[in-house]
Amino acid sequence: MQESSPLVQVEQVYKVYGDGTARSRSVAATPFAVHALDNVSLTIAKGEFVAICGPSGSGKSTLLNLIGTLDKPTNGRVLINGVDVSTLKGNALADFRRNTIGFIFQLFNLVPSLTALENVMLPLIPYRRKAGFNVPERARELLAGLGLENRLNHLPGQLSGGEQQRVAIARALLNRPQLILADEPTGNLDSQNGSEILALLQRLNQEQGVTLALITHDPGIAAQANRVVQLQDGRLPDVEV
Numbered sequence: 001m002q003e004s005s006p007l008v009q010v011e012q013v014y015k016v017y018g019d020g021t022a023r024s025r026s027v028a029a030t031p032f033a034v035h036a037l038d039n040v041s042l043t044i045a046k047g048e049f050v051a052i053c054g055p056s057g058s059g060k061s062t063l064l065n066l067i068g069t070l071d072k073p074t075n076g077r078v079l080i081n082g083v084d085v086s087t088l089k090g091n092a093l094a095d096f097r098r099n100t101i102g103f104i105f106q107l108f109n110l111v112p113s114l115t116a117l118e119n120v121m122l123p124l125i126p127y128r129r130k131a132g133f134n135v136p137e138r139a140r141e142l143l144a145g146l147g148l149e150n151r152l153n154h155l156p157g158q159l160s161g162g163e164q165q166r167v168a169i170a171r172a173l174l175n176r177p178q179l180i181l182a183d184e185p186t187g188n189l190d191s192q193n194g195s196e197i198l199a200l201l202q203r204l205n206q207e208q209g210v211t212l213a214l215i216t217h218d219p220g221i222a223a224q225a226n227r228v229v230q231l232q233d234g235r236l237p238d239v240e241v
């Protein structure tokens, strides 16, 4: 694990939603522009566990989505492994994202009509031949490793919240990402299940060196991180706490 080399570099990033023009003629000209991020810079080292905190609406999800290449900054740059992700387009961007990043969301984001096993395999189903490993086998192993060996053929609706989040973690891990981005992963779980999910993510970070950026409202969870950054109205303080 190379602790010191940066995996993520967010450089003077701004994100404005909307263009400042009225959305509809029938509504009086109310400008629609939200300055969600305002000159944010953040470096995350390989192997780090960073907690991203801040009030609702402070720009946490926006920042995570930009790091995850799901959205583009209005201004500034995001580099991952030194690659300016704005230079990647179409398939190259999709390949890069799939090979580098795993996402975990508060509401699990599983496909309700697919089984646990199918949900885990889903990101690689179109790429099974290119994957370089046996996708169903790895999906089964990941689920078994998360204690879900008897839930492979259950639908999400037949699983508890904690189990659904473990399926989502297995899905995020399928392609051996270097970086896991988790947006309030325990926000929809009771404290027992939340602690178990956090312990799982910490083990991935500590034992496998997976870099972890995690949004949380829970000070107990933030306290487990190597570093806490606090967003306030789309800004990070100059000195990170």
Ligand SMILES: Nc1ncnc2c1ncn2[C@@H]1O[C@H](COP(=O)(O)OP(=O)(O)O)[C@@H](O)[C@H]1O
Pocket: 017, 018, 034, 035, 036, 054, 055, 056, 057, 058, 059, 060, 061, 062, 063
């Ligand atoms: N797609 C969008 N279109 C317009 N405004 C948005 C969009 N997404 C987020 N926002 C606004 O940007 C600000 C930051 O949102 P977000 O990043 O979701 O905050 P957080 O995750 O900290 O609650 C909020 O004011 C939110 O309403």
Ligand SMILES: [Mg+2]
Pocket: 060, 061, 062, 183
């Ligand atoms: Mg959010």
